[in-house]
Amino acid sequence: MKRLYQCIKNKKVNQSQAREAIYRVFLENEEKCMSVADIRRELSKVYTKKVSLNTIYRHLDLFVSCNLAVVIQDDFKKAYYCLTGDEPLAFTICRKCNRVKKIAFHPEKCDETLEDTDFITIHKKCEKCS
Template sequence: MAQHHHHHEPTGTSLAGAAQATLERNGEQWTPMRAAIFEALAGEEKPASAYDIADHVSKARGKRVAPNSVYRILDLFVSSNLAMRVESANAYIANAHPGCLHDCIFLVCRTCGEATHVDDDALTGNVRKRAANEGFTAERPIIEVLGTCAKCAA
């Protein structure tokens, strides 16, 4: 039986505040560039590439931001649980509950590109157990299910 995990999901400034607190707890600084990149990522409706975020931040700041800089910050965000990488889309989404660690399950719509993050600790626990049975230590399972979302199917 699947365990469902419910969150109160912060948005806007409360999400940015939760992200900042999480990053600072990890001993990192919340710089203006990191804040701008997180704000741009959190404002996206679907997974965004580093190039999408660089364009958004460049326009907002009035000067060019290099995608390589954005990639480095996104990597920091992923390692700090502020963002999650959707491998099949080579893109990122902001973690709506940065203080909570879960393995990732994404439902990725091939039509509109939206990715829905769901938590199912029973399912990912079974993936971890299976990996352990093979002598493999799973760092963080990521499961992506490609298909069609309810909006596009309608």
């Protein structure tokens, strides 16, 4: 939550209960990458008030602009949102089922051109499809 409050302060936006609830959905699904439909479904379990899709997108844009989350697009331009952390991230996108997964990424073990990378995406078949 601390990172969210820092973001709200930096961007000078008002507090929003819906935004906090969405962020909590991310914290509870830390290892997952979620589509907007996934986020909406998880949000409805923890937040009883109705939140429009536009509002969800607006809050997600804020998270991305504060680097709290990154957005990954699959080959069909479907967006998946994933919480960021202190470490650089790597994501695999399955070229068969389009599942997006967060994986460990160690830039120091890779090519030096990957230094200071925020995140990378790797296109390959997931374990279910291979």
